[in-house]
Amino acid sequence: MKQIFLVLKREYLTRVKKKSFLLATLLTPLVLPTIIFAIVYFSTKDKDSRHDEILVLDESGYFSEVFDASGYDFTYVTGDLEERKKTFQTEGAFGLLYIPSLDLSDISVTRFEGFQFYSETNPSIRTMERLERSIETRLEDLKLQRSGLDQDIISKLQVNANLTTYNITEEGEAKESNSGLSFAIGYGTGFLIYMFIFVYGSQIMQSVLDEKTSRIVEVIVSSVRPFQLMMGKVLGVGAVGFTQLLIWIVLIATLSTVGLGILAGNSDVLMEAASQQVPQEALTQQQEMAAKITAMIATVPVTKILLCFLFYFLGAYFLYGALYAAVGSAVDSLQDAQQFMFPIVIPIIASIMAMFFVLDDPNGGMAITLSLIPFTSPIIMMARIPFGVPDWQLALSMVLLIAGFVGAIYVAGRIYRIGILMYGVKVNWKIMKKWFTMKV
Amino acid sequence: MNILEANHVTKRYAEHTALNDVSISIPKQSIFGLLGPNGAGKTTLIRIVNQIIMADEGQVLINGEKLEPKHIGVIGYLPEERGLYKKMKVGEQLLYLAQLKGLSTPEAKRRIKFWLDKLGLYDWAGKKVEDLSKGMAQKIQFIATVLHEPQLLILDEPFSGFDPVNANLIKDEIFELREKGATVIFSTHRMESVEQLCDHIALINKSQKILDGPKNDIRNSYKLNQYEVTFKGTLQSGVSLSVLKEEVSDMGLNKAIIESKNGESPNELLKELINKIEVHSFVEIIPSINDIFINIVKGGQS
16 A cells, blocks of 8 residues: 555656646636637627628518628629620629519418528528528518518517426425536536546546556556556546546636626726716626526535536546556557557547437436446537436446456556566557466 | 575466476576577576566576565666666666665665766766766666666676777676675676676577576586697597598697597697697686587587
8 A cells, every 4th residue: 555655646746746737727717718718709700800701692572681791792684694604703792582473362372492601611500590481580570470460479489488497305395406507517517527638537548558668667567556657547546536636626616706896886896997887787797697607506406416527527537447457568659559548438428429419318227327337428418417316226237347347457557567568569459358368 | 505496487478388398496596698699588587587578487586485576676777778767866776776676765866876887977966967978877777777676687788889998897886796696697689798797507499498508517617628739749639549630730830629539638638739739728628618519409400
């Protein structure tokens, strides 16, 4: 035990003392939101600033002034379609929308054909949807008018309904829930686990490889059992990840509390800052919003999610960390590692891809299956938990994950103890299997 | 008293047997040469003693006790494939390695200072290993091996990669450690490099021990009763001696290799020689370990 601790301590301290660790840990919670903000900002800004022209050749005459796909300017033109097709590009327009003459006299006709769009490059799906939507809405309005309803009644007929979701707690209490927030939490925690496996898994592999290539490993294993060395390494690098995570949680919690605090109305400060330019109404609105957000967060079972997250985070880390260590021990260089990385990376990537479907249908068959298999359960179960998971599934999944990582550590340990002493061996799966069964 | 005894140690791998029924005894405070060509099984034996791998059969005794994890602190091992953490500072690295061997932090620090001072590396304690010259790194490796004052030092191919100056320095340190009570095992395929250092040797070839014992006894027992003589005059084979080879040496002297026919003593040979020629030198030819090894291996083949 003392040996494992010594190895752990070295792995931990050499990493935590690095400047790059400090930078990554302190800057990520600041940089990440900034990047997200920048992407959102520029993508909206880009759209606003681009003013491509779309020519509309409307032979029906019903569509003047209906189009409003942001990012484009619409110019209504007349003339022959064939002629326009040839010339619209030289006139500097992005696209040409052709609307044929339409017969709306028969109200039972629901299908209209003949709308055409010409352009050099494909417009985005969003643009196409907006154009279609505009055409459809206009046609619907026209048909409603033809059927004898006036505009006033039509607008009165349009309603808006919101569904409020509640989760029944074990005490039978109905709690307002929020799928959007569940989605965000499920996605966020799942993605964090995904990221940590990759970042810290490859750090373990690198660390094992370094000991091999620097030829210190035989010195070390003359005083430490290879298994102790491997576990010390996995735990040490894991502790680094854990430290980073804790700092992030504290930083993000502090930042968001401060953010909410400002939003909620430290009214005095806001009032002063706004120097009475902000109307009182806006302030109370902000306060309401902050109160809503706070209330929404209060509906989430924070403790449960946090505990589950820690469990799956550690489980995933041990499972994959051990496998990464085994790969590192088997090869002589990073390039050689590629072929063995593949089967390890596949389930991780599959999990993150499946996560989107799981978030869509958190209690579907695929979601349940993948949240039980140890290789995928950490990411998938985290995606499910905010939506509510039956206790037996959670318990089974946890038991299987524990079995999974114990098994992975066992397999990895057996490959590791041989691999670290092998130089210049062209390793393949057969050789690895042999190492696994070999006596030491 | 033997510090190390290996009894009938066998280690098999899937395709080959790395060690086949090898038994050796290493007396306390000896300098023991574990000799043999590459691939003979030396490193396998050493790894078994270091508990890096385990023997399939046979047992290893340290100071008469069955080999156990606690004996890690008794042994200092400098492997053939050796290195250091490049990004770690010299002092921290030595401290880490010493702690792994079970030294307490203050004791380890004291000894690190002592050794760095002794080998003139004290100013480098705060430097990273990658900033050190190769020779310095080798000295650090040696310090790491002896920091915990092991009773048994195992050095696998110790002088490969050492420059001559460092090699001599390390040799001196090794002798000093032996004076203080340590036992040293040299493992090498370059037999001539350690021959004069060792007092005991074992020859290993193709996973088997072919010879062991005190070096001088071995060399004596493989004496061929041959002598090199430089002389004036002409020499022919006689009653007790036969001339194997004769050549003209410089300064008007001749040189010959003679052999006693019936195991006559050097004195008896000299008596006959003095009557025939003017003897300028008379030296017994004692075969080197390398010669003995080649002799045995060839003899085994034919």
